[in-house]
Amino acid sequence: MTLSLKSRFTGIIAASAVALFAAHAASAQAIAQGGDLRAALTGEPDVLDPATSSIYTGAQVYEGIFSKLIDIDADGNFVGDLATSWTQNDATTWTFKLVDNATFHNGEKFTSADVKYTFDRILDPATASSYAGLYSQIDSIDTPDDTTVIFHLKSPFGPFLTNLATNGEIVNKTAIESGDPARQPVGTGPFEFVDWVQGDHITVKRNPTYFKAGLPHLDTVTFRFLPVDQSRIDGLAAGELDWVDAIPLQQVPTLQSDERFTYVSSPVAGIPDFIAMNTKVAPFDNPLVRQAIALAVNRSEIRDFAYLGTGELGLTEMPTGSIWYDDAGLFGSERDVEAAKALMAEAGYPDGLTVEYLGLPQYPELLKTGQVLREQLKDIGINLEIKPVDVSVWFDDYVNGNYQITSAYQERTIDPDNFYSLVIRSGGPINTTFYANPEVDALIDKAAASVDMPERMALYQQIRGIVSKDAPIVFAHFETLHYLMNKNVLGSAITPVLSLHMEDVGFAQ
Amino acid sequence: MSALGFIVRRIGAAILSLFAMSILVFLIIRLVPGDPVRTMLGFRATDENVARLQHELGLDQPMLSQYMSWIAGLFRGDLGQDIVSHAPLSELLLQRLPVTLELAGLSMTLAVLFGVPLGVLAASGGPWSKRLTEGFVVLGISIPDFWLGIMLVLVFSGILVVLPPTGYVPFAQSPLENLRYMALPVLTLAIGEAAYVLRTTRGAVINVMGRPFVTFLRAKGISPRRILFGHALRNAGPSIVTVVGIQVGVLLGGAIIVETLFALPGVGRLVVTGINQRNYPVVQVGVLAIATIFIVVSLITDLIVGWLDPRVADGMMQ
Numbered sequence: 001m002t003l004s005l006k007s008r009f010t011g012i013i014a015a016s017a018v019a020l021f022a023a024h025a026a027s028a029q030a031i032a033q034g035g036d037l038r039a040a041l042t043g044e045p046d047v048l049d050p051a052t053s054s055i056y057t058g059a060q061v062y063e064g065i066f067s068k069l070i071d072i073d074a075d076g077n078f079v080g081d082l083a084t085s086w087t088q089n090d091a092t093t094w095t096f097k098l099v100d101n102a103t104f105h106n107g108e109k110f111t112s113a114d115v116k117y118t119f120d121r122i123l124d125p126a127t128a129s130s131y132a133g134l135y136s137q138i139d140s141i142d143t144p145d146d147t148t149v150i151f152h153l154k155s156p157f158g159p160f161l162t163n164l165a166t167n168g169e170i171v172n173k174t175a176i177e178s179g180d181p182a183r184q185p186v187g188t189g190p191f192e193f194v195d196w197v198q199g200d201h202i203t204v205k206r207n208p209t210y211f212k213a214g215l216p217h218l219d220t221v222t223f224r225f226l227p228v229d230q231s232r233i234d235g236l237a238a239g240e241l242d243w244v245d246a247i248p249l250q251q252v253p254t255l256q257s258d259e260r261f262t263y264v265s266s267p268v269a270g271i272p273d274f275i276a277m278n279t280k281v282a283p284f285d286n287p288l289v290r291q292a293i294a295l296a297v298n299r300s301e302i303r304d305f306a307y308l309g310t311g312e313l314g315l316t317e318m319p320t321g322s323i324w325y326d327d328a329g330l331f332g333s334e335r336d337v338e339a340a341k342a343l344m345a346e347a348g349y350p351d352g353l354t355v356e357y358l359g360l361p362q363y364p365e366l367l368k369t370g371q372v373l374r375e376q377l378k379d380i381g382i383n384l385e386i387k388p389v390d391v392s393v394w395f396d397d398y399v400n401g402n403y404q405i406t407s408a409y410q411e412r413t414i415d416p417d418n419f420y421s422l423v424i425r426s427g428g429p430i431n432t433t434f435y436a437n438p439e440v441d442a443l444i445d446k447a448a449a450s451v452d453m454p455e456r457m458a459l460y461q462q463i464r465g466i467v468s469k470d471a472p473i474v475f476a477h478f479e480t481l482h483y484l485m486n487k488n489v490l491g492s493a494i495t496p497v498l499s500l501h502m503e504d505v506g507f508a509q
Numbered sequence: 510m511s512a513l514g515f516i517v518r519r520i521g522a523a524i525l526s527l528f529a530m531s532i533l534v535f536l537i538i539r540l541v542p543g544d545p546v547r548t549m550l551g552f553r554a555t556d557e558n559v560a561r562l563q564h565e566l567g568l569d570q571p572m573l574s575q576y577m578s579w580i581a582g583l584f585r586g587d588l589g590q591d592i593v594s595h596a597p598l599s600e601l602l603l604q605r606l607p608v609t610l611e612l613a614g615l616s617m618t619l620a621v622l623f624g625v626p627l628g629v630l631a632a633s634g635g636p637w638s639k640r641l642t643e644g645f646v647v648l649g650i651s652i653p654d655f656w657l658g659i660m661l662v663l664v665f666s667g668i669l670v671v672l673p674p675t676g677y678v679p680f681a682q683s684p685l686e687n688l689r690y691m692a693l694p695v696l697t698l699a700i701g702e703a704a705y706v707l708r709t710t711r712g713a714v715i716n717v718m719g720r721p722f723v724t725f726l727r728a729k730g731i732s733p734r735r736i737l738f739g740h741a742l743r744n745a746g747p748s749i750v751t752v753v754g755i756q757v758g759v760l761l762g763g764a765i766i767v768e769t770l771f772a773l774p775g776v777g778r779l780v781v782t783g784i785n786q787r788n789y790p791v792v793q794v795g796v797l798a799i800a801t802i803f804i805v806v807s808l809i810t811d812l813i814v815g816w817l818d819p820r821v822a823d824g825m826m827q
Contacts, residue, residue: 044782046549046593054551128561130553182595198594198601199774199782200677226675226772230659234674238666362785392543392787399547399554411552422553430552 031490031506036220039502040232040244044199044225047182050169051122051129056411056498060245061202061223063499065105066169066187067211069096069115070161072414072496074268076323078161082110082170082188082211086161088451092139092153094160100147102211104172105192106179110211112143117173133422133429134163156449158456162415166497190216190503201225210503217491217506236261236484243485243492243505249308249365255484265482266494267321272314272419273366273409274473275373278401280434283355288347290471293405294332295340296380297373302477306368314477316464317410317419322496324416326461331468340380352381358397358406359388366407369476373407398432407476408432414497416460420444424467435472519811523804527797531583534796535576538789545787549593566592568789579793589790591783598794601779606798608677609775611687612767613760613802615695620702621753625742627703628710628749632718633737642707649704654763658697658770665693675772694771698763702756709752713745720744746817754810758803 045058050066053059069083080086083096102110119138122129137157142150153160175186185193188211191204201224206216224241226232229248233255235241247255247263256263275293277284284290299313312320315327327333344350357374359367367388374384384405389397397403410430413419422428425444426436440463447459467473481494491504546562547554563569567578582589588598631642666674672693678686717723718741726736765777772778776795783791814821 047595054549054553125557125561128558130550130555130558133553133555180595197774198591198596198604199778200772224676224772228675228770228772230662231675231770231772234662234666235676238670238674240673240676390541390543391785392541392545392548395547396542396544429555 030509031217032509033217033506034219035217035507036222037218037243037489037502037505037507038222038224038241039500040224040226040235040241042225042229042232042246043227045202048185048193048196048202049176049181050167050171050185051127051131052182054130057225059498060500061204062169062185062187063189064191064204064221064502065185065189065193066171067102067189068165068167068169069098070165071499072162072165074266074493074495076268076496078165082115089150091156091451094151094153096149096151098147098149099211102188103209104175104188105186105207106172106175108172108174110170110172110188111146112149113146114170114172115149116141116143117176118168118170121171121176122168131167134159134167134418156451158448158450159415159417160451162418166412166414166418191221194220199225212503216503218502221502233484236486242489242507243483245481245483247482247484249310252308252310252482260487262485262487262489262492263482264485264492264494265480267312267319267478267480269322269414269494269496269498270311270319270478270480271409271411272317272413272475273369273407273477273479274314274475275369275405276398276408276433276473277405277471278403278433279436279472280401281404283347283349283353284404286347287470288343289349290474291332291469292340292343292347292380293377293382294468294471294474295336295343296376296382297332297474297476298335298376299476301376302369302372305372306365307477307479310482311480312478314475316475317413317416319478319480324457324460326457326464328461329465331465332471332474333468335376337379344380344382349381352383354383354385355404357384357386358394358403359386360391360394360407361388362391362394363409365477365479366409369407373476401432401434408473409479412498416456416463417444417448420460420463420467421448423473424463433472435467435470437466437470440466440470515815516808516812519808523808526804527800530800531580531793531797532576534793535579535789538784538787538792539572541784541787543787545592545789548787579790588794591791592788593786598790601791602776602794602798605774605776605779607680608773609761609764609768609777609799610802611680611691612694612698612764612773612775613757615691616698616702616760617753617757619695619699620706620756623699624703624706625710625749628707629714629737629742631707631711632714633733642711646704646708649701650708652701654697654701654766655770657700658693658767661693661697677773690773694767694773697767697770698760701763702760705756705759706749706753710745710749713748714741717741717744743817747814747821750810750813750817754807757806761799761803 041057048062071081086096137153139152139154194203196202205220232244318325422430488508662674665672680687768775768778780795
């Protein structure tokens with residue numbers, strides 16, 4: 001499967017979509033039924049309850065155990081999962097028809113009541129779900145019959161379908177209330193939970209009553225937790241593993257061309273990294289200083305030095321392979337040192353100044369971004385002092401505004417609203433720059449309330465223009481994902497929702 | 510005082526040390542900045558959710574009552590819960606202690622099996638054996654575990670492809686596979702340890718060989734081999750055993766790095782993950798478990814030394 005290499009470098013949406021589709025179709029024919037896949041993740045999940053798990057490795061595992069109502073395919077289109085069809089009755093009402101042949105791993109039949117229970121539970125404050133915000137627009141849920149579910153929204157909400165496709169794994173009431181949802185997940189997904197040996201691995205096995213015919217291909221998947229990058233590559237090379245997540249960046253060029261492995265990457269999804277400035281404290285309470293920083297950033301240097309040439313130049317919250325990508329009308333998309341210096345002088349710092357950068361050594365690339373930035377800012381007279389802190393300290397300081405400037409990232413941005421409502425809107429839960437612009441707030445709300453795609457796209461273009469000019473954050477890089485697997489492993493692809501889709505993966509015949 | 514009294518007194522001291530240790534670890538992990546609930550909930554944490562979880566986990570209680578309820582739980586045999594995964598800590602420890610004990614036990618055994626004979630050879634052999642063992646000591650002590658581990662993986666897993674680079678199979682499941690997976694981590698720790706044991710043995714044997722009773726034995730016409738193994742080594746024994754006992758502590762520290770490097774599900778890795786997550790109960794119980802092992806080993810060491818050299822036991826009893 002050489003699809004993603006090509007698509008990664010062309011960066012053309014259509015090409016990548018076609019390549020992905022072609023590879024998927026081609027590999028689907030050649031995949032054998034059966035086999036035990038040994039996969040390595042970058043760490044151990046926290047819990048396997050979709051409502052309370054808050055780390056990426058948790059989602060990577062539980063997504064194979066649960067099903068959602070709908071999903072997003074590689075082209076960015078919504079496709080049915082537990083829902084067979086969906087219609088928007090009016091601006092605030094959505095009706096979903098459900099499959100009739102899905103059963104939970106505990107034997108209970110899946111019905112519309114489970115859908116209602118799932119979202120009621122996420123929204124219940126007692127669950128303390130981090131994802132409640134994604135569904136706060138849900139007013140009530142009706143279940144006229146077992147295969148129909150109707151969502152009544154409080155107001156029109158553009159990202160509704162996206163949010164159903166990214167989270168909202170359907171759970172079973174009996175399993176949640178009388179079982180151990182954190183450690184013994186029960187879903188309707190392609191794989192059933194088998195065991196979890198803390199500190200070592202989680203095993204899942206084929207669900208024999210899975211509602212999608214012919215899937216999954218594999219008999220079992222064992223997810224091992226290997227946080228040391230080199231251990232994953234060594235394990236693959238030694239034949240101890242079949243599939244690994246996240247390749248050490250310095251090895252990407254050699255491993256890409258290694259005959260033994262298939263390298264998979266794609267610009268349809270990933271993680272936007274940005275420089276965040278605290279707009280409540282000097283000197284970044286002055287927009288001119290923030291603009292100067294935006295103009296002083298050289299993104300190709302960040303990509304070359306901090307990310308060793310991997311990933312994409314970060315200009316927006318979206319990767320180039322997303323249907324939402326649009327880099328028109330951005331402020332500071334090209335470096336302009338003279339203009340930046342002029343802004344510094346205008347801001348009252350003609351002789352420069354010293355600022356403290358909160359560094360996060362836990363994510364070496366972010367810290368390296370800080371180091372590259374330090375060199376770039378010297379050109380405009382800013383002396384960046386890097387103060388590295390532990391991840392827990394960084395979280396505390398970042399969330400509570402005890403910092404001047406830092407590097408941060410945002411996970412799972414599938415709809416632009418996932419980014420702007422959380423990070424940019426005033427009072428947003430992750431608005432850690434304390435940026436507040438009523439005009440932008442109004443535009444974010446308008447874009448969220450719209451269900452008209454072209455209108456939303458135009459609104460986000462407008463938002464990006466204003467935010468890049470106000471510069472509470474400056475996008476620095478877009479990290480793409482990459483998987484590495486043995487040549488005989490087929491069907492693995494980067495999906496827009498970052499799900500591993502292990503149901504499509506299998507061994508060559 | 511009898512030997513039994515000596516043991517009882519040592520156990521009493523051990524309990525006191527553990528008690529002091531419990532206060533220390535409880536305070537230190539809480540003094541480290543960073544909030545466990547925020548770290549756990551990540552970016553999407555809302556203030557309400559943070560407050561709710563803090564209350565559920567009892568983290569909004571005053572420190573003293575948190576400590577008291579932890580200790581009370583320990584006395585009831587309730588070690589508490591991992592606050593991230595909700596797994597009972599008694600279960601986690603039961604899974605993980607055997608891994609760390611096997612790693613430390615095998616490494617130390619290997620280190621003693623190689624270090625002691627080589628140490629005797631270094632003390633009594635010709636100039637070449639002295640030079641070679643000296644070279645081994647310098648290398649073994651200077652090479653850091655993490656680097657040695659990576660190099661061993663490169664050679665045995667990368668180039669020769671004979672041993673797995675990471676992973677673990679319980680001994681009960683398959684003894685042979687277990688040893689295959691343990692080979693590289695054990696070797697990583699054992700090489701450095703063997704160097705220490707070698708150096709100590711060499712020093713102790715040279716010291717004993719210079720004492721008057723050895724000259725007397727020589728004069729009696731006893732063979733050098735019998736003097737070396739029958740008398741000198743026996744007299745050097747207490748120093749070697751003492752150093753081995755102390756080195757177990759160093760080994761347990763090294764196990765933390767080695768377990769992380771080789772993805773072994775041991776107590777060390779549990780504690781490291783726990784520290785990063787500010788998972789207070791895990792760190793507290795994990796560190797206490799390691800401290801208990803060390804204290805038990807010291808106790809056994811003292812008993813062995815007392816048995817080897819009754820003068821030491823007399824001294825300790827008074």
